[in-house]
Amino acid sequence: MAQADGWPAGRWTQEHLAEGEMHCHRIDATLHRAGSGLQTIEVVETGGYGRGLFLDGRVQHVEADEYIYSEAIVHPPAVMLGARCRRVLVVGGGPGGVVREALRHRGVESVVQVEIDAAVLDLCRTWFAHVAQGCYDDPRVEVVIADIRDFARRTDRRFDLVVNDISEPMEGTPAAGLFEAPMLDALASLLSPEGVFVTWAGSAGPRSDDLARAIDRAVSDRLPHTARWLCHPQAYGTSWLTVAGSHAPLDPWRLSAAEIDAWLAARVAGETMLYDGETHVHMFSLPKDVRRRLATRDAGPAVLKVGPATEAAR
Known part of the structure; x- marks a missing residue:
């Protein structure tokens, strides 16, 4: 070829x-x-x-395995919010998997996707239509081409769910600085009173969790109530931590596995591939070693430093 x-x-x-x-x-x-x-x-x-x-x-x-990441970052916080999940903000979002999954919740009234790079969206519509699955034709979707810093500064809208679906915060990239205190404060200010901010945090492996611990600490320093869970997108080669924060209490155990299944059947369109009640219980049952490492406070800043040895082979 x-x-x-x-x-x-x-x-x-x-x-x-x-x-x-x-x-x-x-x-x-x-x-x-x-x-x-x-x-x-x-x-x-x-x-x-x-x-x-x-x-x-x-x-x-x-x-x-795109569905693993997309379902894991959207459905747990949406289920925790329940009927309060009406207005969704997706930061980044590229191919549209997160937008797609948010729209499956029948109570969602609007999804705003803020993407800094129009070229990514144009390219994804050409090459990754299998991910978006027509979600950009849904009248509930609004796409804004902007730096999230600028959007957060000028908008007066508030959102029930803010999903941080940006690329890794490598130095010199558009995502650099997006896990620092000013940006997280700005995103937290966009939440409705009971709204939830959720972000990927990265590898939770025993030797590769520096970034995850730094992001977890940054979110917990900004928002008083937090929850965290794991999934395993094999394409990333590691267990993957997701962190949520809110001004209001978060209770991932509010619903039983059977109640989550009933909620999905009644309120979510189509059949999920990864997420259901049993998966929810598994995701929030973090292993002991992960819990211990997240409890430490020695993580550095939330920046992924990539040198020549970590770049993709050419």
């Missing part, structure tokens, strides 16, 4: 998770590669997981 100016067919990506540990994908074809002025965007065909989106050499989404 013809190659764009990206990874040659048969080469492998390389993303370091920790010292002496990396996760790889074989690239069978590079379908598109271009600089947007903000970042390098690549669409590739991976050997095991189908079509994938990479930004600045880092995996964002692959076809085979």
Whole structure:
């Protein structure tokens, strides 16, 4: 298959998770590669997981397990909110998986997606229609091309669920600084009185959790009530921590597994692939070692430092 100016067919990506540990994908074809002025965007065909989106050499989404990440970041906080989940803000959101899952909740009245890079959305509509599944044709969706910093400063809207679906905060990228106190304060100010802010936090592995612990600490320093859970998107090669915060109490155990299943059947369109009541209980039952590491306060700033050894193989 013809190659764009990206990874040659048969080469492998390389993303370091920790010292002496990396996760790889074989690239069978590079379908598109271009600089947007903000970042390098690549669409590739991976050997095991189908079509994938990479930004600045880092995996964002692959076809085979995108549903794991998207369902895991949307449904738990939406279920905790219940009927109060009406207005949703998606920060970033790229291919549209998070928007898609939010719209499945029948009580959701509006979803605003704030994406800094119009080129990402244009490209995803071309190459990743299987992710969006028509969600951008839904009249409840509003797409805003803007830096979330500017949007947060000028809007007077308030949201019941704010989903932080940005890329990794590497130095020199559009996401740099988005986990620092001023930005988290701004996002927290966009919440309705009982609203929930939710963000991915990253790898929860025993040697690769520095970023996750830093993000968890940053959220808990900004919002008085927090909850955290795990999923395992295999494309990332690691257990993945998600953190939620609110000005109001959060109770992930408010509903039993059976009650969650009944809620999904009554209030969520279609059948989920990952999330149900039993999965909810499993996700919030963090292992002892993860709980211990999250309880420490020695994490540094929430910045992913990527040097030559951690860039994708060329």
